[in-house]
Amino acid sequence: MRTITYRQALNEAFDEEIQRDPNVFLIGEEVAEYDGAYKVTQGLWKKHGDKRVVDSPISESGFIGMAVGASMLGLRPVCELMFWSFYTVAWDQIANNAGMVRYMSGGLINCPIVIRGPANGGTNVGATHSHTPENIMATIPGLKVVCPATARDAKGLMKTAIRDNDPVMFMENTMLYGLEGEVPDPADGDFTIPLGVADLKREGVDVSLIAHGRSVLIALEAAEILSAEHGIECDVLDLRSIRPLDEEAILETVAKTSRVVLVDENKPFCGVSAQIAALIQEKAFDDLDAPVQRVCSIDAPAIYSPPVEKEQLPTARRVIDKVLSII
Amino acid sequence: MRTITYRQALNEAFDEEIQRDPNVFLIGEEVAEYDGAYKVTQGLWKKHGDKRVVDSPISESGFIGMAVGASMLGLRPVCELMFWSFYTVAWDQIANNAGMVRYMSGGLINCPIVIRGPANGGTNVGATHSHTPENIMATIPGLKVVCPATARDAKGLMKTAIRDNDPVMFMENTMLYGLEGEVPDPADGDFTIPLGVADLKREGVDVSLIAHGRSVLIALEAAEILSAEHGIECDVLDLRSIRPLDEEAILETVAKTSRVVLVDENKPFCGVSAQIAALIQEKAFDDLDAPVQRVCSIDAPAIYSPPVEKEQLPTARRVIDKVLSII
Amino acid sequence: MPVLAESTTDFSKTEINAALTAEQKRHLLRDMIRIREFETGAFEQYQKKKMGGFLHLYIGQEAVAVGSVSLMGDNDHVITAYRDHGHALAVGMGMDECMAELFGKRTGCSKGKGGSMHFFAPDKNYWGGHGIVGGQTPLGLGLAFGLKYKGLKGCSMCFLGDGAVNQGAYHESLNLAGLWDLPVIYVIENNGYSMGTSQKRSSAFNTCLAERAAGYGIIWDVVRNGSDLYEVREVVGRAVERAHAESRPTVLEIATYRYEGHSVADAKHNKQTLQEGYRTKDEIEHYRKNFDPIGNFSEKLIQEGVTTEDEIKEIRKAAVAETRASVTFADQSAFPTAEDLLTDVYSEVDHNTLAGRTGRHFFND
Amino acid sequence: MPVLAESTTDFSKTEINAALTAEQKRHLLRDMIRIREFETGAFEQYQKKKMGGFLHLYIGQEAVAVGSVSLMGDNDHVITAYRDHGHALAVGMGMDECMAELFGKRTGCSKGKGGSMHFFAPDKNYWGGHGIVGGQTPLGLGLAFGLKYKGLKGCSMCFLGDGAVNQGAYHESLNLAGLWDLPVIYVIENNGYSMGTSQKRSSAFNTCLAERAAGYGIIWDVVRNGSDLYEVREVVGRAVERAHAESRPTVLEIATYRYEGHSVADAKHNKQTLQEGYRTKDEIEHYRKNFDPIGNFSEKLIQEGVTTEDEIKEIRKAAVAETRASVTFADQSAFPTAEDLLTDVYSEVDHNTLAGRTGRHFFND
Numbered sequence A, B: 001m002r003t004i005t006y007r008q009a010l011n012e013a014f015d016e017e018i019q020r021d022p023n024v025f026l027i028g029e030e031v032a033e034y035d036g037a038y039k040v041t042q043g044l045w046k047k048h049g050d051k052r053v054v055d056s057p058i059s060e061s062g063f064i065g066m067a068v069g070a071s072m073l074g075l076r077p078v079c080e081l082m083f084w085s086f087y088t089v090a091w092d093q094i095a096n097n098a099g100m101v102r103y104m105s106g107g108l109i110n111c112p113i114v115i116r117g118p119a120n121g122g123t124n125v126g127a128t129h130s131h132t133p134e135n136i137m138a139t140i141p142g143l144k145v146v147c148p149a150t151a152r153d154a155k156g157l158m159k160t161a162i163r164d165n166d167p168v169m170f171m172e173n174t175m176l177y178g179l180e181g182e183v184p185d186p187a188d189g190d191f192t193i194p195l196g197v198a199d200l201k202r203e204g205v206d207v208s209l210i211a212h213g214r215s216v217l218i219a220l221e222a223a224e225i226l227s228a229e230h231g232i233e234c235d236v237l238d239l240r241s242i243r244p245l246d247e248e249a250i251l252e253t254v255a256k257t258s259r260v261v262l263v264d265e266n267k268p269f270c271g272v273s274a275q276i277a278a279l280i281q282e283k284a285f286d287d288l289d290a291p292v293q294r295v296c297s298i299d300a301p302a303i304y305s306p307p308v309e310k311e312q313l314p315t316a317r318r319v320i321d322k323v324l325s326i327i
Numbered sequence C, D: 001m002p003v004l005a006e007s008t009t010d011f012s013k014t015e016i017n018a019a020l021t022a023e024q025k026r027h028l029l030r031d032m033i034r035i036r037e038f039e040t041g042a043f044e045q046y047q048k049k050k051m052g053g054f055l056h057l058y059i060g061q062e063a064v065a066v067g068s069v070s071l072m073g074d075n076d077h078v079i080t081a082y083r084d085h086g087h088a089l090a091v092g093m094g095m096d097e098c099m100a101e102l103f104g105k106r107t108g109c110s111k112g113k114g115g116s117m118h119f120f121a122p123d124k125n126y127w128g129g130h131g132i133v134g135g136q137t138p139l140g141l142g143l144a145f146g147l148k149y150k151g152l153k154g155c156s157m158c159f160l161g162d163g164a165v166n167q168g169a170y171h172e173s174l175n176l177a178g179l180w181d182l183p184v185i186y187v188i189e190n191n192g193y194s195m196g197t198s199q200k201r202s203s204a205f206n207t208c209l210a211e212r213a214a215g216y217g218i219i220w221d222v223v224r225n226g227s228d229l230y231e232v233r234e235v236v237g238r239a240v241e242r243a244h245a246e247s248r249p250t251v252l253e254i255a256t257y258r259y260e261g262h263s264v265a266d267a268k269h270n271k272q273t274l275q276e277g278y279r280t281k282d283e284i285e286h287y288r289k290n291f292d293p294i295g296n297f298s299e300k301l302i303q304e305g306v307t308t309e310d311e312i313k314e315i316r317k318a319a320v321a322e323t324r325a326s327v328t329f330a331d332q333s334a335f336p337t338a339e340d341l342l343t344d345v346y347s348e349v350d351h352n353t354l355a356g357r358t359g360r361h362f363f364n365d
């Protein structure tokens, strides 16, 4: 199969959806003429023009709220937050308007909007630019949350997100943009991946590693080392979407291995892995041979210092230690 | 001991702290001339004047950010959000500025600010006005979170919060404002309660109910019924502060009863109770005779319809059912 | 700052108003009276504890909603804040579904899920009803953006209060509206107060709040007598014309006044019990007497020979009857059930699509 | 929109500038040169991968920070956005702690925790260095509020970019500043671009961005030649005087230009590799040649007989040496450790107070 980058995969998804549906348009800061701060939208403005690819002033509350309003009329805005971190200045529009206007209108309205951009640490841009708000998004019923780890998933999930009739918070990762992966050729037909279906990215028997986003790669790295150095074989389950959540797949791997380590770039307090741990202990209490363990970012604002930031994020080393502690 | 309302207890705390420290001032919408939308600041403007009790325009981002800036100079602003729900429009100032400026400055700055107001459902004001963001606040290292359930705790914790040198998110409850409770007389000396110390509000042996805020009262109600109707005796542990968290007290009650039901007005996904459940199963795995159970708000935006909103929030009935399911 | 004051111009003679038929004029009067009676009825029901939460009454401001909405064509849209009953009835929503919403019933316009602050009727181009001050202003912009994107000749009328102009989202919206020439009309209903704060205690301004628009190169205008439906129509009409013909935004400020408290929970400050508070009985009486939109328009129509005292009495009677019927309707309707809590959260789930059936969407036990 | 243009007035003769001693003038020139050399050195080190993340260079804008800061008295405070090295050095921070911060070292001004965007020196009344566009504007207001509260005669100078004016927080701050007469000076450094977006593609305005202040009753002014340190001092000086004497806010817009890319990661658009991109090589060269603040001031001081070409060479040499020393300092300093991650989160914990020791503050294993 052909190989493209995560960035190109997203770009393809936009390109295809823009062509498929005249209601789809991209909007964000520097997404058009500048080709995107991270070049994810490269070439799309040149190809599709001002109407379909729109540069916005630095007014996240304004342009995201505007997109929500436009979506109520049936448009399908795909909004870029240059960094997901900047949701903090647009939070009211996201939580209350995108997330709740359907409910408050008794179902008269729906908001088929996608909000997307990178949500990750690891690039030494400091605390204000390194939020990973998937837990905060997913705590709001009404929002959906997707965190792809590979090029293939990025494309397939993005196309589904754009077609979804509910607001989807789509979290990419600047550290993944350049990574290559196999992605089906558009010539072979329309390629989508449903939300709410986890992907078992590695099969094992001893321990389940459950993760989302780039943490999946950390989990895979740890799994290889555990296999090579300790003979421990791990399932690596990639949640892919946080809400909807593939609970069945989670319970299945837990039933198989009875031991779980969650890998999660969120800060620990009320991170996504707190929810998954709570869920597992509730629904698979008797399956568990050891407490569910979590490897999260170290519980402080994101540090700038490059070598130390590496340590702050989940590392394969920390995952391995956790696994060894419960085996 | 004398009895006053939760509202009066807070009012006393403000009054005493304004007198004690010239750097303390109150600011918010309608807190001064109007005496507060919920009359929590009644009489304080008349007594202390324009400088110490300040009415703000409807600009939460502006006045809270301003208060953060003033706190960097050593003032101790106590900011009212008329509803905590309105944090959504001020979130950047809270999370990034109050929460992280200390870290990003390598400890050169601290923000001795309190942000307070009611954070609860149950008053039929709909989804936008019924947020309970303690989980969202507590996920940010750098912020502290306090949720008092009684008049006594409200006063003691508020005075401590104002004196604390870090930003404290103080969550009150409109349904508690009118409730009376015993509060030490100011004549008997300065009364404070430390943050990070839970309070065992009822002693039992069979099951631990752990809660914060108004859910503590629901838990107590359930505990009485369980005792009367089922002979089941519950510990009711009131966390009082979410961050810092009294982990010892949690583990102690779990060790005693081996069965836990968490009562939490948060929405379930990544709610505070998800964190507590994750923590208990991790640290007290062998103590548990049954999975930790959670009673949260039903997972939808807050409904308006008065009788149904009652059902959406945790109820004693649901707590009792959960307890019976694990006994 | 614009304070309600007598118009020196006779706006009944302007083109837009001269074009109204007698029938249309009576209809406009009727619309204002229906709003007044509906809210008066709602207030009574509130006091009988038939509803919870807030009830922000629009009484005194009726000419603004009715006058503005009367200019709407097929592709014109309306959105407002939480003081939303007047606009709702003006766009043609029925009293039944509105009263039922207040009662929290399933037959309510939002199925009892939204309440007083969250009335919606997308089929009537009415997009709510929004509780967060200023939060509707980017949405209103989005309606305008959508119209322009689709190539439709229409506009979005976005109402907001004099307190709301100090929210950041409004400022961001103004910049985008000005920059992209979006056909949005921001109508500031300046009733002199945001809750208990008089306008001069909440806003820094030069001559008025609308004037801030100049800083974004946006045209602005003022209605000095917001109780004169003709003046409202004239000024709003020009903005609608500008939006339709040039796809350009306008900011309007309309001086008006609310007779009741900020919300009816704001009892200390409402007419029944006012002793102290942020405004005097005399002030309220002054506006009631001299700037009542219904009184104002009634007088005009009688003078014009378009209607009579008697006919107005009949209109009022009909509105009272309609209100009563809506109370009965609301009373007899069922509450939502606990199961209803989980519908209307996700469209895909509601429609039982494959997407709605895949993965877990809700996290109750 | 104000674009950099030659001053018609000779600002060297105004009172505020005429009062400068020769020594002070040389000092101002030296400050600009130090910023230029520091950043040039930092850029080199960035390319050697000695640092991560962003590096937003201030090169071309030096007269703004140095001119403004030169007016600061004991109770005047400064706060700015992420393009913060210039202001940092201008207030008197040492190159060592600044370079070490870029290198992510423990000896950095923020212990390596903040990085390029987050320089701080409260002891020098310098409050950062803020990464969220517009996020510093309410903080700057708070400094002014604090001064007034404490009864001190001072002001807060809050710098922001031409893109930042479209953030809601700035608008809210303006209203509060105007309403409460707070001694804040918002200095819009209009360098013509927010990242790759030219100013006219990001902002709707009448004659300029500062003019929006008029809508809040706030006095505003413009510096047309922001590369002329004398003009900057003159205009900012009047605002400082207004803040001190009347406790009133001012909004200033200073036309300036940045020579380098938005950040050095913005390579496609910087001078080395520019082929296409949002501005032409010619445009950059035009400003470099005609509106270089250092060139401009050097010329003036030579003409005034205050300094000589040779002396300027010496100043530059010293600045280069100082930069080099700072690189060595940074290189030789230690990185923070993983343990350092958990300090500077909570003041009470750092100080090991009873509050800091009570309850669990961190949720690692």
Ligand SMILES: Cc1ncc(C[n+]2csc(CCOP(=O)(O)OP(=O)(O)O)c2C)c(N)n1
Residues within 6 Å of the ligand: B029, B058, B060, B082, B086, B089, C083, C131, C132, C133, C160, C161, C162, C163, C164, C165, C191, C193, C194, C195, C262
């Ligand atoms: C962001 C936010 N802050 C505060 C409130 C509480 N609140 C509701 S209405 C109101 C006053 C608004 O006044 P104005 O905009 O003049 O509208 P009016 O009530 O006069 O129609 C306030 C403070 C809110 N709903 N949202």
Ligand SMILES: Cc1ncc(C[n+]2csc(CCOP(=O)(O)OP(=O)(O)O)c2C)c(N)n1
Residues within 6 Å of the ligand: A029, A058, A060, A082, A086, A089, D083, D131, D132, D133, D160, D161, D162, D163, D164, D165, D191, D193, D194, D195, D262
């Ligand atoms: C809220 C927010 N949105 C977007 C960004 C990304 N960003 C950083 S700088 C910048 C451009 C700012 O331009 P301007 O205000 O003119 O300042 P300049 O860079 O020219 O100094 C953008 C979009 C951010 N940091 N914060």
Ligand SMILES: [Mg+2]
Residues within 6 Å of the ligand: C161, C162, C163, C189, C190, C191, C192, C193, C194, C195
């Ligand atoms: Mg008002």
Ligand SMILES: [Mg+2]
Residues within 6 Å of the ligand: D161, D162, D163, D189, D190, D191, D192, D193, D194, D195
């Ligand atoms: Mg700029």
